[in-house]
Amino acid sequence: MIGELGAVLGQEHGARLRRSLLAMTVYGVLQGLSFAMLVPVLRALLSGEAVGPWLAAFAVVVAATAVASYVQAQYGYAVGLAALRTLYHRLGDHVAGLPVGWFSADRVGRLGQLVGKGVMDVMSVPAHLLQVVVSAVAAPATVLVCMFVFDWRLGLAALLTAPFLWLAFRWTQSLVQRSDTAMDDAGAEGADRVVEFARQQPSLRAFGRTADGYDLLDDALARQRSTLRRLLRTTLPGLGTVALTVQLAFTAILIVGCSLALGGAVDVPELVGVLVLAVRFTEPLLAAADVGGELRMARGSLRRVKAVLDTPPLPVAGPATGPATGPETGPATGPATGRARPGEPSIELDDVGFSYAERPVLRDVSFTVAPRTVTALVGPSGSGKTTLTRLIARFWDADAGAVRVSGNDVRDYTPEDLMAQLSIVFQDVYLFEGTLEDNIRLGRPEATDEEVREAGRLARVDEIAERLPGGWQARIGEAGATLSGGERQRVSIARAMLKDAPIVLLDEATAALDPENESALIDALATLARDRTLLVIAHRLTTIAAADQIVMLEDGAVVERGTHQELLDLDGRYAAFWTERRRARGWRLTQPA
Incomplete structure (x- = not known):
């Protein structure tokens, strides 16, 4: 998806997008480190050791995380606004060059849906959604590395949950994708019928079709409602599965930790710190599950934008290679701007x-x-x-x-x-x-x-x-x-x-x-x-x-x-x-x- 977004934004904003991704990654790593710093702080507090140095180190990491959060947010919003402006300009310029035959009734509705909701969906990717997803990868990955440092067995238990988490996320995304196209079609038709209903009031009133309703509009809105309900029925099980899988992952880590503590392999202060770390391991994953559906729909919108931009326009003549000559060309009224110079009006x-x-x-x-x-x-x-x-x-x-x-x-x-x-x-x-x-x-x-x-x-x-x-x-x-x-x-x-x-x-x-x-x-x-x-x-x-x-x-x-x-x-x-x-x-x- 990052590659598709970069291709749509073009080289002008590609470097800014990469810097934004780097800032998000740094923020995710620092977020994971700030979570990991809780382990030595809790260990020192519970065991009676000197906690001052650890608190100072924790404060430094938290301060760096706050700065990184601000920087990545600024980059994200800047790229989001650039995406909004660039897409409107690119779509407007490109659509103006398409053959008029491209503008069939259904495509006009889809285009209206695309430049409204679709472009806003794409803008939300760099402005908000990417940060959640990058943090959901970088922060747990950093926490996982730190868990291996504190106790390799707890780290291994957390690592073994990763394939199940990945499968749950993939299944949820496939459910959203299954309903996304139908939702877009229903939204485009509904928008078309609302505009049609407003514009054709004289005809509708002439035939008394306002009191009983306009069947085409009623049917379109009913389809949109049923499609939305179907989307909810389809995606809610997936979201529930992700949340359940994340909780099961935490439970598995908890069981392994308690078993090690009861066997004397780890002491209680360290176990408490690692379990707090396990909570922070699963938290970004739950946040990613919340925005997973939005991200999938944004990806669908991005692909629809790209499909419009990939539609070949009418070929345009290149620049003139020289001035027109010969009596048949007629008088020139200005500099040549195309290969052809007009002659007699025929x-x-x-x-x-x-x-x-x-x-x-x-x-x-x-x-x-x-x-x-x-x-x-x-x-x-x-x-x-x-x-x-x-x-x-x-x-x-x-x-x-x-x-x-x-x-x-x-x-x-x-x-x-x-x-x-x-x-x-x-x-x-x-x-x-x-x-x-x-x-x-x-x-x-x-x-x-x-x-x-x-x-x-x-x-x-x-x-x-x-x-x-x-x-x-x-x-x-x-x-x-x-x-x-x-x-x-x-x-x-x-x-x-x-x-x-x-x-x-x-x-x-x-x-x-x-x-x-x-x-x-x-x-x-x-x-x-x-x-x-x-x-x-x-x-x-x-x-x-x-x-x-x-x-x-x-x-x-x-x-x-x-x-x-x-x-x-x-x-x-x-x-x-x-x-x-x-x-x-x-x-x-x-x-x-």
């Missing part, structure tokens, strides 16, 4: 294939979005339209083929350089807790207040600011809770306008909006698309018909491609799709006769 997909967990989603997809044109992606739900936009943004890497942005494979860009080419407006908008202005500024943090508000005005967010108390500084709640869906979309578009990237990926989500928000969004989208390369997942018939190119997807493959009129003349799947959408536009709800 998108190219070349025989792209992709699968979710072995389930094929895209196959042999090829088309090009020319600079400063509009390409509309159309097709039935589940045909792979949104997945394509995620691949272009490199939320995942394609399993086959190549995705190119502005003339370069997306894998040849650094994440910063690729995102500088793209503005993304997806259907599911997430706004952060903060002000209207804060959420727009996310598109370009260094933008001036005037630029932020101009982007907001173009997206007609200024109308929202006028309505809210506080205006641009109005706080909009977690996930933009105080705004409607259409208003959140306006803020999202304002972000994209402020970013001012040459390529826009857009999931046009206006079909279910009220007329006011739809009108505002149509105007904002028209402004956003001006002089930019636009790839849009199109829902509105006017957007589809006006596109320079239409790509029809079905079952993850391109089945037709061309302009609106060309595809209508082809009278294929797009023509049937168009006819069906036009017919659906006239649907309306009526009262039954």
